[in-house]
Amino acid sequence: MKKWLLGALVVIIMGIGVLSLIGEENRDRFNPFIKEKDVYVLVNKEGKTDPNFKHRYMFMLDGVDESGEVGEIKVTSSVKNFSKNSYLKAHVKGKYVYEYEIVAEKDVPEKVRETLKKR
Numbered sequence: 047m048k049k050w051l052l053g054a055l056v057v058i059i060m061g062i063g064v065l066s067l068i069g070e071e072n073r074d075r076f077n078p079f080i081k082e083k084d085v086y087v088l089v090n091k092e093g094k095t096d097p098n099f100k101h102r103y104m105f106m107l108d109g110v111d112e113s114g115e116v117g118e119i120k121v122t123s124s125v126k127n128f129s130k131n132s133y134l135k136a137h138v139k140g141k142y143v144y145e146y147e148i149v150a151e152k153d154v155p156e157k158v159r160e161t162l163k164k165r
Contacts, residue, residue, distance in 0.1 A: 071120070074140025082139045085109035085119060086154050088162040089128040096122055108165050109136060110158045116165075119143055133162075 074080050086109065093103030103126045109119045119138055133154050136146040151159065
């Protein structure tokens with residue numbers, strides 16, 4: 047019985063260790079308790095080279111959902127610069143970005159647009 051408990055404890059500790067090594071984005075992707083939602087971002091800066099992928103660029107941006115909640119997300123692209131002051135609509139789960147699309151300013155909810163312009 048003691049060996050079984052010790053084995054279970056070792057497996058649990060190893061599982062926690064592996065989860066701590068996985069990035070937060072990937073943990074969010076598989077976490078069943080985090081809900082998916084759409085987030086709007088205003089791209090007003092240049093992308094930086096992604097350290098994991100040679101020909102990709104990353105943008106660390108403040109995103110706002112329709113309820114007004116603000117959070118930082120990472121968008122990656124093969125394009126270094128989007129058009130000046132572009133709006134993106136990103137489908138996210140926590141910090142994991144499933145996909146994004148460029149949207150017109152008129153398609154962004156008014157409350158979200160005001161919050162993004164203040165940041």
